[in-house]
Amino acid sequence: MQDILFNFISRYVSLTNDEKNAIRSLDLFHSVKKGTILLKEGQKSQNSYFVLKGCIRVYYIINGEEKTTAFYTELDALTPHCVVSKAPSQYYISCIEDTILAVSNADMEAEINCNFPKFESLCRMLSEELLAKQRIDFDEFKTSSPEQRYLNLVQKRPDLIQRVPQHQLASYLGIKPQSLSRLRARILEKSKA
Amino acid sequence: MQDILFNFISRYVSLTNDEKNAIRSLDLFHSVKKGTILLKEGQKSQNSYFVLKGCIRVYYIINGEEKTTAFYTELDALTPHCVVSKAPSQYYISCIEDTILAVSNADMEAEINCNFPKFESLCRMLSEELLAKQRIDFDEFKTSSPEQRYLNLVQKRPDLIQRVPQHQLASYLGIKPQSLSRLRARILEKSKA
DNA sequence: TTGGCCCGTTCACTTAAGTTAAGAAAGAAT
DNA sequence: ATTCTTTCTTAACTTAAGTGAACGGGCCAA
Numbered sequence A, B: 001m002q003d004i005l006f007n008f009i010s011r012y013v014s015l016t017n018d019e020k021n022a023i024r025s026l027d028l029f030h031s032v033k034k035g036t037i038l039l040k041e042g043q044k045s046q047n048s049y050f051v052l053k054g055c056i057r058v059y060y061i062i063n064g065e066e067k068t069t070a071f072y073t074e075l076d077a078l079t080p081h082c083v084v085s086k087a088p089s090q091y092y093i094s095c096i097e098d099t100i101l102a103v104s105n106a107d108m109e110a111e112i113n114c115n116f117p118k119f120e121s122l123c124r125m126l127s128e129e130l131l132a133k134q135r136i137d138f139d140e141f142k143t144s145s146p147e148q149r150y151l152n153l154v155q156k157r158p159d160l161i162q163r164v165p166q167h168q169l170a171s172y173l174g175i176k177p178q179s180l181s182r183l184r185a186r187i188l189e190k191s192k193a
Numbered sequence C: 001t002t003g004g005c006c007c008g009t010t011c012a013c014t015t016a017a018g019t020t021a022a023g024a025a026a027g028a029a030t
Numbered sequence D: 001a002t003t004c005t006t007t008c009t010t011a012a013c014t015t016a017a018g019t020g021a022a023c024g025g026g027c028c029a030a
Helices: A002-010 A017-024 A081-085 A106-115 A117-142 A146-156 A158-163 A166-172 A177-192 B002-009 B017-024 B081-085 B106-115 B117-143 B146-156 B158-163 B166-172 B177-192
Strands: A029-032 A037-039 A047-053 A056-062 A065-072 A092-095 A099-105 B029-032 B037-039 B047-053 B056-062 B065-072 B092-095 B099-105
Touching (some): A002 A047, A037 A047, A056 A166, A056 B117, A081 B117, A099 A106, A106 A117, A146 A158, A166 A177, A166 B117, B002 B017, B002 B047, B037 B047, B056 B166, B099 B106, B106 B117, B146 B158, B166 B177
Antiparallel strands (some): A037 A092, A056 A065, A056 A092, B029 B099, B037 B092, B047 B099, B056 B065, B056 B092
């Protein structure tokens, strides 16, 4: 698991052995069972997550209905809004598979950022990259229809379609489960013709 | 204009006079006329923008049609995807008003980040904050209808509705101009009843 | 002043998503 | 093995967005 993390980090900065040991000493890794809720609406968590294996999901409860807005899988990083804003969380985070996470908290990060400028550099680069990527995702979402969004997802994250329940995928695509069902039938119809 | 920038920065870090002078010496500020195109599809720009006054707009041209996906106004920062990915831009950026910008380029930033760790800290905090905020915006978009999105916009960025043409607002809301027209008529109808 | 262009609105029509309800299929629990 | 629950699909109906076309207003330029 450490190797996976260090490999990921090496895309951005190269760490000395001292720096690696500093990270190793942090007790970052946690195994989490499917169904575990990592964050609830109203809570003020300090934790950020990096997925080494498995899948976690962000969802809201709006008028008693679950609305799933994001999935994080292998090598995805997530700092919940409440960590940044210091306000109560508006959403839930749960594990939809048995998952292995690297968990860090804000205090820990602040300290490392102070002592290891390289780490702050890593965080900056990673955030900037994620910000730009997410912007593109948002743009694609805005400029395409539900059907295009589904087809796009099939291309870009085919694994999600296998490992995630349809009704969660539906709200991820901004539609109702029934519409997703229908839309898939429609696509199948077209590909036959 | 410098004061506006320094005030903004002071939300995140406090700068010494030396640091302020270093920034002053950079020749960041540019006045740009309404209609100017800052970035075109296919270009590989290095520039990031911070809006001091005015409004810039991100749009795609898809099947010959303009699709506006973002507006940046006073105190908004924008690092285009192509700066981060080093790939050609997929979108255009243009000024929809006479605008005053702070413009920085990647080389400049790299150098400052090296010499002023505080600046890198600022960039990290800003990116993390924007990432989390944009996540919330995206979530709101996914979980609401065009009508709700419009009403939400009226609440959150009432200025945009005044300063931006309807057909650009429409694609910003993920719909066609005709639908926005109709939707507004519908809302007006309801408020009368 | 006229003509052209861009923009926003309206309308009629088409298409697709939301809603409500029902039923089949797959899993989990006892 | 049986029950209970959750998930997915289907269908009929409603509502809203997409499409194509037309009209009027405002603006600019000839």
